[in-house]
Amino acid sequence: MAIPPSPISFFPVEQTSSSDYMDTADSVRSRTFTSTNPARRRTTSNGTPAKTSPSLFRSQSFSREIGHAASETYLITRLAFTLLRYLGVGRRWISRLLALGLYAMFLMPGFLQVLHQYFFSSRIRRSIVYGDQPRNRLDLYLPKNIDSPKPVIVFVTGGAWIIGYKGWGSLLGFQLAERDIIVTCIDYRNFPQGTIGDMVEDVSQGISYVCNNIARFGGDPNRIYLMGQSAGAHISSCALLKQAIKESKGESICWSASQINAYFGLSGGYNLTNLVDHFDRRGLYRSIFLSIMEGDESLQQFSPEILIEDPSARNAVPLLPHIVLFHGTQDFSIPPDSSITFVDTLKKVGAQAELILYHGKTHTDLFIQDALRGGKEELFDYIVDYLHAGDAEALANDAVAPPRKRLCPEPLLKLAGLVSPF
Template sequence: MDPFNLPAAMDGGTAKVGDGVPYADGPRHKLDIYAPEQRGAAAPVVFFIYGGGWNRGERSDYQFVGRALASRGFVTVIADYRLVPDVAYPAFLEDSARALRWVQDNIASYGGDPNRLFLAGHSAGAYNAVMLALDPSFLKEYGVTMPILGVGALSGPYDFYPFEYDEVRNAFGSAPNPEGTQPINLVTSAAPPMYLASGTTDPIVRVQNTEHFAQALRDQGVWVTTQYYEGFGHMEPVIAMGALWRWRMPVLDDMVAFFQRFGAFPSGVPYVAVAPEPPEMMPDAVAPMNQIIADLDAMFQRIEE
């Protein structure tokens, strides 16, 4: 993900205000915090969970997401969590719940308002985010009482049982109740509002996953905003949150507008970054963008049929 984290490819007017902050013991229990450089009153908080098939990923790969959301007025937290094969379900969810307890106890010291919390994630991270919102047992275990005002989920798998691919078998195959690992089976009317987005040609998680999950939420009376980005695949929605590819699709604007609808900035409008024009020329390191996307997609197995 290095091309998207070059200084010229990230949003200005932001600061990394926490770097490798431990939220528990262990090398995978650290988090980073991003915030607007100009901070006054306490800001809303986004807890962003990256993907990687539950077996890869680093918080440092997603600096561009942290700075993108910070440029729109959010204090953004990105935490590492333990990965397969060292752990399996539900350890990665427990880690995120533990990190949220740290947020609850400490984010005010970094300019964030714990009463204006939003979850967001991409791919496996989108799964993690919606599971934390749907299954209260994880947050209860760690004493997290902050309200979740909304969830922004990109390219997420929500209905992938039976487990047909090694990536999900390794992560979920030992779960005593496999149906209980599926977000689509846990939907109740108590779920928070959700923004669900997917590329229409996603080769890793088919767009129907989002469609079916959205319908299950609507059937329970839960507010759902869906966005389907025509012709885009699995990685593009999260990459387009960053300044380098923001001209490709309005995913950041769409997510921020959703968070605004549900109370992110009740007393005013946040600073809004200007979406860049398509670049006329890019450095050699970032020019072959389509090839970079193809290489990233090739790292993943399909999650569901």
């Protein structure tokens, strides 16, 4: 149940219309967008197109950023107050907020570098519209060179179903893009803006957008992989399984589970009925959790481990991709048993699944601290090797690639681990 650190919780969402991206997506290397609509071009007195002043363009861009930042800050603040009315402010929540503040403070040197790159890198396309809901946006992280179709990871971030945000995946996005992998980070409605059904619907719609449009951005539509972390692992696994079930029943679909080459679940929870009491003890109180999950009667409907055991899902099993789950043995937010039992269940029904446990790793080690630490790391190397399997040129480039840059001093990483509320 990862709650991402606060320093990057106010990334502005660019309110960019889908039509703007339809006009510009054909050129993934260009940072400037030129309208093809004559009615939108400024002209001089003799009828020739007027040149846009670089300083005017920068001024307009900066003004848009300020407006987007103000809009997003207002949205998050309003939702935060609504959420506090649900949660109340007790001693347990206050102590966790204090711990979260210390955790974020220790990791600040790394977060600031990621924040700067998020706003100023030329290799990210922020807030591409994929649906008609306010949070239906995704970020696209592009490799330096798109000289051939690249493998694609569709990533769904965590956040306890409450504070998930696409910006949490920026560190993963930039690091994988350095290895010639395109990463798309999907945003989705959180509670109380939406409940679990809305979240699964949003993520499924985002996956559909990627499957049907990624080739225009330089991605290989035949090499699409789905990945989720914490609550994002739960939501994305629900979306994948429900899509496979719909497909097996011959229902109308806009993307196919068979388009996903593999699913990677990091520190996820897959049987909600077994986690209600655990979350309640950790501060995500039963009443709140059941509100998020649309009531006690819906827990099974949104538990992938239970869904896959249903005889009616038998024909969906062959449509599922290879499923790989990762979990730290010292994860106290979502116990590793959650991944262990889900893999056992998947194997029992005939799905291809495997589990990789990391001894001594916590809920955030694999996703945050280890990524900020840089260098070589097992989880990162596993994903890169998996996506580049069979591509001799990519594997050769990986062999000589420099190690990932360290973004945070080791003493601060150690201190963050000591005070972590997760």
